[in-house]
Amino acid sequence: MAAFKIEGGASLSGEITPQGAKNEALQILSAVLLTSEPVTIHNIPNIRDVNKQIELLKDFGVKVDQLEEKGSYRFEASGVDLKFLETETFRSKASSLRGSIMLIGPLLARFGEAQMPQPGGDKIGRRRLDTHFIGLKQLGANFDFDAQRHRYFVKAEQLTGKYILLDEASVTGTANLVMAAVLAKGKTTIYNAACEPYLQQLCKMLNRMGANISGIGSNLLEIEGVEVLGGTTHTLLPDMIEIGSFIGLAAMTKSEITIKNVRIDQLGLIPNTFRKLGIRIEEKGDDLFIPAQEHYEIDTFIDGSILTIADAIWPGFTPDLLSILLVVATQAKGTVLIHQKMFESRLFFTDKLIDMGAQIILCDPHRATVIGLDRKYPLRGIRMTSPDIRAGVSLLIAALSATGTSVIDNVEQIDRGYQDIDERLRALGAKIERIN
Ligand SMILES: CC(=O)N[C@H]1[C@@H](OP(=O)(O)OP(=O)(O)OC[C@H]2O[C@@H](n3ccc(=O)[nH]c3=O)[C@H](O)[C@@H]2O)O[C@H](CO)[C@@H](O)[C@@H]1O
Ligand SMILES: C=C(OP(=O)(O)O)C(=O)O
DSSP states (O other): OOEEEEEOOOOOEEEEOOOBOHHHHHHHHHHGGGOSSEEEEEOOOOOHHHHHHHHHHHHTTOEEEEOSSTTOEEEEOSSOOGGGGGSHHHHHHHTTOSGGGGGHHHHHHHHSEEEEEOOOSOOSSOOOOHHHHHHHHHTTOEEEEETTTTEEEEEOSSOBOOEEEOSSOOHHHHHHHHHHHTTSBSEEEEESOOOOHHHHHHHHHHHHTTOEEEOTTSSEEEEEOOSOOOOEEEEOOBOHHHHHHHHHHHHHTTOEEEEOOOOGGGOTTHHHHHHTTTOOOEEETTEEEEOOOSOOBOOBOTTSOBEEEEOOSTTSOOGGGHHHHHHHHTTSEEEEEEEOOSOSSSSTTHHHHHHTTOEEEEEETTEEEEEEETTSSOOBOOEEEOOSHHHHHHHHHHHHHSBSEEEEEOTHHHHTTSTTHHHHHHTTTOEEEEEO
16 A cells, blocks of 8 residues: 655645546546447546546446547447446446446446446445435336345336436436436436536536436436437536645645636635635636635634534535545634534544644534634644545645654545645645655
């Protein structure tokens, strides 16, 4: 397992361009299975989870050509071989990332069957799949779960459109159902649908392929099924979670950073939520400029009570940035309650921040109160392990701001979602080295 060795305390400066969005990439790549025609995708990030999803496509027999432009690929799913589903390679690869679950909707819709082991991804709490399978059953699929092998099976000769009210607005669940419904017979309505930019992008791409989806961007999607979909070209949005991570990094390390071409119109509450911690963010065209800030002060609510920042389904604040906000709050002036409503194991990494000298009360698995020290006592470098992708980057930001040397083990977690992060941060002046 690789580690990062970090000399903390350096201010960074310069420009950084966000990679293409990881979670959008995982949806869009799954959708190439819906057509036998070529689909070209631009701005694909070179990160572990996305590369694994591309490998899975290749293993199914999808023709994958890397194009000259960095991050551009052409896919052609004209010769898909479902026998791969039965292999040990499929089991081990599909169970190593969360995004693999989104192969099931397109496989079922186009080829009439699919199966899946328990998918992987971050160990951040229970990550159930009920929404996916209840919805697919409503579209007419036969469903079976082999508890012994922990394997999910679906089969259907022809899916039929239905009214589906989701029990929760699951991101990957909505993507799966949309990809199944586009080839179903008749009209599907999905209410309480998730509507992250990832899903909006997926629906727009499917419409360009010939699907008929309306309500994009809302929680009420209407899908008129079509018989066949064609090829298209799609460009991934910049990764909003990476953008938020860079905002936090700049504030915490007193750095002046410009984040280039962020698609401000797609960032929802992200910039304003960081502003609530007192961080200055200036919009310059489509770039975000973060000036070097010696101090930043956390807002209170209008009545003077302590600020709470909680995650919520889109357009609420994404759970994937709460760990970053939490770490940034440790050096602010003031107090904030971070409430992680969706996942129950995402805040345990605060132990490491406490070891570094941060003042945090972990109230329960979902809530942590951070008492910002206004930089009076800088964090101290320590050795630590990256428990999940976003906690990993939060620890990395903490280490870059700390005095002394830190070592972060298991950085493969960070590599799942951040492309060449050590190299890109070195270009800004960070003292970070990858060691084995
Ligand atoms: C590959 C991918 O795209 N992963 C993202 C996707 O995961 P994923 O699609 O797996 O997450 P889901 O949206 O299904 O749910 C995440 C968690 O939130 C809970 N939940 C969900 C909806 C809801 O209305 N109420 C509720 O409590 C679920 O029970 C679950 O524990 O969405 C998550 C939530 O934005 C993100 O953290 C993940 O980065
Ligand atoms: C939780 C995340 O990813 P995944 O769903 O792939 O585990 C994330 O991107 O923060």
